[in-house]
Amino acid sequence: xxxxxxxxxxxxxxxxxxxxxxxxxxxxxxxxxxxxxxxxxxxxxxxxxxxxxxxxxxxxxxxxxxxxxxxxxxxxxxxxxxxxxxxxxxxxxxxxxxxxxxxxxxxxxxxxxxxxxxxxxxxxxxxxxxxxxxxxxxxxxxxxxxxxxxxxxxxxxxxxxxxxxxxxxxxxxxxxxxxxxxxxxxxxxxxxxxxxxxxxxxxxxxxxxxxxxxxxxxxxxxxxxxxxxxxxxxxxxxxxxxxxxxxxxxxxxxxxxxxxxxxxxxxxxxxxxxxxxxxxxxxxxxxxxxxxxxxxxxxxxxxxxxxxxxxxxxxxxxxxxxxxxxxxxxxxxxxxxxxxxxxxxxxxxxxxxxxxxxxxxxxxxxxxxxxxxxxxxxxxxxxxxxxxxxxxxxxxxxxxxxxxxxxxxxxxxxxxxxxxxxxxxxxxxxxxxxxxxxxxxxxxxxxxxxxxxxxxxxxxxxxxxxxxxxxxxxx
Amino acid sequence: xxxxxxxxxxxxxxxxxxxxxxxxxxxxxxxxxxxxxxxxxxxxxxxxxxxxxxxxxxxxxxxxxxxxxxxxxxxxxxxxxxxxxxxxxxxxxxxxxxxxxxxxxxxxxxxxxxxxxxxxxxxxxxxxxxxxxxxxxxxxxxxxxxxxxxxxxxxxxxxxxxxxxxxxxxxxxxxxxxxxxxxxxxxxxxxxxxxxxxxxxxxxxxx
Numbered sequence: 001x002x003x004x005x006x007x008x009x010x011x012x013x014x015x016x017x018x019x020x021x022x023x024x025x026x027x028x029x030x031x032x033x034x035x036x037x038x039x040x041x042x043x044x045x046x047x048x049x050x051x052x053x054x055x056x057x058x059x060x061x062x063x064x065x066x067x068x069x070x071x072x073x074x075x076x077x078x079x080x081x082x083x084x085x086x087x088x089x090x091x092x093x094x095x096x097x098x099x100x101x102x103x104x105x106x107x108x109x110x111x112x113x114x115x116x117x118x119x120x121x122x123x124x125x126x127x128x129x130x131x132x133x134x135x136x137x138x139x140x141x142x143x144x145x146x147x148x149x150x151x152x153x154x155x156x157x158x159x160x161x162x163x164x165x166x167x168x169x170x171x172x173x174x175x176x177x178x179x180x181x182x183x184x185x186x187x188x189x190x191x192x193x194x195x196x197x198x199x200x201x202x203x204x205x206x207x208x209x210x211x212x213x214x215x216x217x218x219x220x221x222x223x224x225x226x227x228x229x230x231x232x233x234x235x236x237x238x239x240x241x242x243x244x245x246x247x248x249x250x251x252x253x254x255x256x257x258x259x260x261x262x263x264x265x266x267x268x269x270x271x272x273x274x275x276x277x278x279x280x281x282x283x284x285x286x287x288x289x290x291x292x293x294x295x296x297x298x299x300x301x302x303x304x305x306x307x308x309x310x311x312x313x314x315x316x317x318x319x320x321x322x323x324x325x326x327x328x329x330x331x332x333x334x335x336x337x338x339x340x341x342x343x344x345x346x347x348x349x350x351x352x353x354x355x356x357x358x359x360x361x362x363x364x365x366x367x368x369x370x371x372x373x374x375x376x377x378x379x380x381x382x383x384x385x386x387x388x389x390x391x392x393x394x395x396x397x398x399x400x401x402x403x404x405x406x407x408x409x410x411x412x413x414x415x416x417x418x419x420x421x422x423x424x425x426x427x428x429x430x431x432x433x434x435x436x437x438x439x440x441x442x443x444x445x446x447x448x449x450x451x452x453x454x455x456x457x458x459x460x461x462x463x464x465x466x467x468x469x470x471x472x473x474x475x
Numbered sequence: 476x477x478x479x480x481x482x483x484x485x486x487x488x489x490x491x492x493x494x495x496x497x498x499x500x501x502x503x504x505x506x507x508x509x510x511x512x513x514x515x516x517x518x519x520x521x522x523x524x525x526x527x528x529x530x531x532x533x534x535x536x537x538x539x540x541x542x543x544x545x546x547x548x549x550x551x552x553x554x555x556x557x558x559x560x561x562x563x564x565x566x567x568x569x570x571x572x573x574x575x576x577x578x579x580x581x582x583x584x585x586x587x588x589x590x591x592x593x594x595x596x597x598x599x600x601x602x603x604x605x606x607x608x609x610x611x612x613x614x615x616x617x618x619x620x621x622x623x624x625x626x627x628x629x630x631x632x633x634x635x636x637x638x639x640x641x642x643x644x645x646x647x648x649x650x651x652x653x654x655x656x657x658x659x660x661x662x663x664x665x666x667x668x669x670x671x672x673x674x675x676x677x678x679x680x681x682x
Contacts, residue, residue, distance in 0.1 A: 397577060398541065403488065403534040422654070422668045 004087070004336040004372055009296040017238075017297065021246040025055035030201045030250035034208035037254060044257055055253060063253040066260035067303050071220060073130070073189045076182065077159035077450065082129050084192070084220070084265060084338050085304035089372060090129040091343040091365055092163065093122060094309075095194065098137040099352040101315055103433045107352055110136035112149055114353070118345070119157035120447040121358055121440075125344075127365040132341060133163035133175075133193065136353050145471050147171040148464045151178055155460060159450035164193035164219065166210035174467060176217050181459050187218040189263055194341065197225040197247045199232040211251060215258040222306050222339065223251040224267035228280045231273040237289055244268035245297065252303075265339050266298045267306035282311040282349050283324035288331045295335040307332035309342030310361045313349060317356055317433040321347070326364055333368040356436035359443075363413040370411035414439055477505060478514040481546060485518030486525075488538040490545045497546040507553045511590070515543045515550075519588030523671035533581065536670070540584035547587075561592035563681045566609045567618040568600035570629035575622035578650055581670040582618060589674045602633040609637075609644050616677055619663075621650040631661040638662065645680045649673055 029052040032038050038051055047054040070085030082090050099107045100114055118135040122128050131154040133147070141149050147165035154162045155178065164175035172193065179190040195211045197203050203211075214221050225247035227233025227240040234240055248268050255262045270290040272281045291307045298305025309332070310325035332340055342350060343365055345358035386401050396402050415436055417424055429435055477500040484492035493515075500510050522539045525531035531539070565586050569579050576598045586593045594612055596604055609617050617637060619630045630653075634646045647665040648658050658666035664680060667673040 395577060395580060397534050397580075398537045399534075400538075403538050406532045406534045420651070420668055 004334060009293060014296060014300045017241050017245055020242045021249060022057050022060060024242060024246040025060065025250060028201060029054040030247060032203045032208045033205045036212055037208040040254065040257055055250060059253055060249050063256035064301055066256045067252065067264045068261060069302050070304065071189050071263040073161045073192055073220060074183060075159060075161045080160045082161050089333055089337055090339045091127060092130045092132050092341045093118060093128060093135050093344040093358065094346040094353045095132045095341040096134045096137060097346065097351050097353045098139065100136065101347050101352045101354045103356055103437065105316060109139035110353065111140045112138040115150055115153050116157060117355065119153045120444055122160060123158040123450065124443050124447050125362060127362055127369055128344060130161040131158055131163055133165045145468050148174060148467055151175060152460060152464050156452065156457065157449060162191045164191040164214060166193050166195055166207060168206050169209035169213055172210040172213035177463065178460060181463060182456065189220045192220040192222060194222045194224060195251060197251060199225060199227045199247065200243045201247050203251060211255060212258060215255040215262045218259050218262055220263035221255060222265040222267050223248050224306060226269035228273045229270050229286060230275065231278060237270060237286060240270040241293060244270060264303055265306045266301060266303040268294050269308050280349055282313055283328050288327055291328060291331045292335045295337050304338035306339045307337035309340040310344065310364055311342055311346055311350065315348045317360055321357065325361060329364055329368055333372055355440050356433045359436040359439050360415055360432065363415045367411055477503060478509055481510065481514035482518040485515060485539050485543050486521060488535055488542055490542040493542040493546040494549060497549045507550055511550055515546045516590045519543050523585060523674060527671045537584055540588045543588045562590040563616065564592045564612055564614040565616045565618055565677060566594045566596065566605060566612065566614045568596035568605060569598040569620045570626050570633060571599060571601050572629060573621050573623050573626035574598045579620035582649065582673045585670040585674050586677065591677065602636045605633055606636055606640055610642060614644060615681055616645045616647060619646065619648045621653060624652045627652060634661055634663055647673065647676055
């Protein structure tokens with residue numbers, strides 16, 4: 001099999017990170033702002049002090065042993081099921097930004113209509129494999145029921161796998177219920193959800209209880225911890241890795257205590273704190289180093305791993321956006337990441353999304369998917385007979401071998417230009433964001449809603465309506 | 476029906492069908508000019524449009540031209556009887572000192588596809604050879620290709636010699652480093668950045 005782990009680390013370093021993480025888990029413990037989580041640990045005989053749980057080496061080793069090395073998530077269209085841990089790099093768009101950035105540079109609140117537009121782009125994307133559960137956080141719908149609106153959109157407007165919501169325990173249960181309406185009562189993986197810890201060494205109530213809900217149902221979870229280096233974790237990469245790794249291992253341990261064999265994606269990250277402002281900075285060389293090391297740690301533990309996506313600090317489609325996004329994603333791809341969120345559309349510290357950046361990032365995703373394909377070394381690919389026939393004077397352009405492969409052999413970007421200068425000068429529009437806008441327009445015109453059984457659609461909508469009614473009644 | 480089948484076979488890069496359908500059309504008594512202009516050349520006009528629009532790739536355009544030429548070979552004995560003439564004679568080559576021929580070959584193929592008689596002198600062609608051949612063959616156009624900035628001056632000297640010869644032969648130039656500005660500067664009659672553009676250019680010059 002093609003080995004994507006082009007960036008490797010000395011195993012003794014990975015061992016050191018692991019051993020020091022165990023030391024933190026034993027000496028400092030991890031705080032869970034959830035009585036349910038603490039109770040699970042307490043009944044299993046873990047040492048608990050208040051909300052802080054302490055772990056022994058055996059607890060972690062036992063947990064790691066039951067995590068599967070790969071699993072398949074169902075899509076509404078079975079042809080779009082995704083296998084995670086099978087060697088491919090699965091990509092989802094932005095996750096969580098509350099804002100949209102227009103080509104003018106103006107920033108505005110994201111809306112449910114934006115969610116719908118992104119769903120249509122995911123559905124028509126040649127490269128994105130699954131949906132995000134918060135591609136943007138819509139501001140024009142009630143926050144407590146927004147997860148229902150987003151889930152319904154991802155289910156109806158796309159037939160690719162969905163992410164479950166982790167905004168609360170209730171949101172996690174709603175996600176499971178919707179999946180049950182589609183697929184019935186099954187323990188097969190039907191979605192994947194992101195459980196983000198707090199740093200350092202903590203899990204919020206929502207995160208911990210979402211993790212409990214999904215693990216109980218045997219549903220896959222990305223357990224992810226990330227430091228802002230120098231503020232919520234040590235300023236050094238080594239220290240940041242130990243803190244985040246310990247936190248992630250604690251979450252994995254909880255999942256396996258609840259339901260051994262729960263599919264997990266291992267994730268950790270680290271980004272610098274901007275020392276002039278105290279802000280959070282993405283897409284730095286330090287982020288990239290985390291990206292490379294997390295994939296090595298994932299392999300060390302034998303668990304599929306998540307890396308960050310096409311992140312940037314830029315707010316427009318400029319050199320910085322392209323450079324930072326490409327640096328992040330290329331490293332993830334070449335070091336062997338299994339999953340990335342934020343692969344399309346993200347601007348400025350993951351605070352905003354843009355349709356034009358989404359289109360541009362797709363070119364990057366496509367290029368990387370092509371880059372990751374193994375090189376063909378078949379007899380036909382070596383083309384020895386043809387090479388000998390043409391010798392030193394031949395023109396390969398006119399050969400059937402070339403014609404047969406001329407549409408498939410090379411990657412063809414949708415947005416990047418490859419025109420000669422004269423043609424480039426004649427292009428209207430010439431600016432990248434405007435050309436991305438044209439592609440966006442065509443994609444939305446071409447979009448067709450995927451087929452769904454009308455009864456299933458009614459059942460899903462009825463459930464959503466009932467839940468909204470009930471939740472508004474409660475509030 | 477058969478002429479349409481010839482047209483479609485060229486577009487589909489299907490040389491065998493072009494040959495079969497061309498023969499079938501001749502056997503059925505279809506006018507040779509109709510087969511040539513509406514079937515073969517018409518298809519190559521379409522191929523040029525598809526290529527310029529980016530819908531057809533270079534190897535496909537070349538295969539289409541090959542298929543067209545296969546049909547043309549079948550028509551040739553009948554064309555010789557004067558039922559049809561070439562649209563003009565073009566002498567083409569890569570200039571002295573330059574061995575690059577892919578772009579020149581593309582232009583050559585497309586010109587033939589459009590119904591011109593093309594005399595391809597190959598690469599590293601001297602001013603004298605361009606002039607001598609053009610004079611002997613009564614060519615209307617000399618097409619010069621260069622890929623290297625170091626060989627571009629050869630274009631200027633050849634064009635100068637053509638003008639001095641006073642034969643009324645038009646000159647066109649092309650190649651990756653060549654621009655309209657350069658063409659104007661050295662007194663070329665035309666420039667094109669791609670093969671279909673070169674065909675259009677020659678059609679305009681000879682109109």
